[in-house]
Amino acid sequence: MDTKLTLKLDQEVIEKAKKYAAEKKISLSRMVEYYLKSLTVEENNDDFEISPFVKSISTGKSIPADVDYKKEYSDYLIEKYK
Structure with missing residues (x-):
């Protein structure tokens, strides 16, 4: 009920x-x-999940401005499919 x-x-x-x-x-x-739901949801509740990206924002972690996303992703794929 709203x-x-x-x-x-x-x-x-x-x-x-x-x-x-x-x-x-x-x-x-x-x-x-x-x-508000994301702030109040219990840890074991599977109905609503906060993405890792959103969690990283809320914890104050930052992504460096000079990150080469294409290279990082390429390196990840190379490692994944070895």
């Missing part, structure tokens, strides 16, 4: 979030719901 919730947020944050939600073709409400 329930209405009122939030006060910085206007710039709202605008960026709306743009992001539109690009992902999801409502802002649903996006907030999924985020």
Whole structure:
């Protein structure tokens, strides 16, 4: 059952979030719901899984700006199919 919730947020944050939600073709409400669910889901619950990428963002790990993604992926494939 859906329930209405009122939030006060910085206007710039709202605008960026709306743009992001539109690009992902999801409502802002649903996006907030999924985020809150990801924070409150139990570890052993298989209904909702957070991707490794999202987990890496939330832990503060960063990807160096000078990473050569094509080379990294190529090296990975070469190693995988040895």
